[in-house]
Amino acid sequence: MELENIINSVIDISKQAGSFIREQRKTFSADKIELKGLNDLVSYVDKTAEEIIVKALVEVLPEAGFITEEKTINKTGERYNWIIDPLDGTTNFIHGLPVYSVSIALQEYDELVLGVVYEVNMDECFYAWKGSPAYLNGNIIKTSDSPTIDQSLLATGFPYHDFTRQPAYIGLFTELMKSCHGLRRLGSAAVDLAYTACGRFDAFYEYNLNPWDVAAGVLIVRQAGGQVVNFKGGDEILQSRELLATNGKVTDEMLGVIKKYF
Numbered sequence: 001m002e003l004e005n006i007i008n009s010v011i012d013i014s015k016q017a018g019s020f021i022r023e024q025r026k027t028f029s030a031d032k033i034e035l036k037g038l039n040d041l042v043s044y045v046d047k048t049a050e051e052i053i054v055k056a057l058v059e060v061l062p063e064a065g066f067i068t069e070e071k072t073i074n075k076t077g078e079r080y081n082w083i084i085d086p087l088d089g090t091t092n093f094i095h096g097l098p099v100y101s102v103s104i105a106l107q108e109y110d111e112l113v114l115g116v117v118y119e120v121n122m123d124e125c126f127y128a129w130k131g132s133p134a135y136l137n138g139n140i141i142k143t144s145d146s147p148t149i150d151q152s153l154l155a156t157g158f159p160y161h162d163f164t165r166q167p168a169y170i171g172l173f174t175e176l177m178k179s180c181h182g183l184r185r186l187g188s189a190a191v192d193l194a195y196t197a198c199g200r201f202d203a204f205y206e207y208n209l210n211p212w213d214v215a216a217g218v219l220i221v222r223q224a225g226g227q228v229v230n231f232k233g234g235d236e237i238l239q240s241r242e243l244l245a246t247n248g249k250v251t252d253e254m255l256g257v258i259k260k261y262f
């Protein structure tokens with residue numbers, strides 16, 4: 001399979017879902033919110049967007065299975081599986097805060113081979129495939145050149161339902177906030193990773209992540225010249241539920257601080 005031949009189809013599908021999400025935001029009301037768990041919100045918009053994506057991807061690669069957030073399909077592929085977050089940043093969407101995205105990745109056996117992150121409000125599509133550069137709206141992107149934490153803008157995600165590691169997280173947050181240009185929390189891990197890939201952020205870290213939150217962004221960061229590891233410095237990302245993505249230059253320094261707390 002030629003990944004380059006299917007990336008444009010996946011980009012189009014992500015934009016179709018994004019267009020649906022954008023239109024629904026105009027008339028969305030709080031009475032349409034459902035609760036999956038503590039502070040874990042969902043609506044018909046997430047589910048319908050996922051159905052749009054799944055239906056279209058079945059046509060692109062019929063043999064592939066799916067790993068999806070809203071579980072609108074139950075199909076596992078032997079070789080290929082799509083990993084989908086139809087609306088990453090649901091809480092932002094519900095509250096009208098304009099940072100949310102569509103995230104679609106393709107996994108071949110255990111390897112990520114294609115990723116698309118479409119940020120809906122800015123109409124920015126980040127994408128890459130195995131062996132390619134990383135792109136933003138057709139232009140090649142690369143991670144930043146910042147050599148140290150004290151010259152870096154960092155991104156993170158706040159714990160919102162698993163607070164067992166909160167003391168460690170707050171300790172890490174406190175140390176980093178004293179030694180960098182700033183810390184940002186946008187509310188969409190997929191966007192955080194895309195912004196790290198294009199150099200807006202120099203590093204991003206978070207724990208308690210799901211595969212669909214990060215799969216596409218992980219590949220895009222790596223193809224943009226960055227590094228993505230878990231908090232121990234290993235390459236196993238999707239099942240560890242913790243992640244550090246960097247420009248490749250501040251990885252060791254960031255890990256040194258993270259390992260004090262995790």
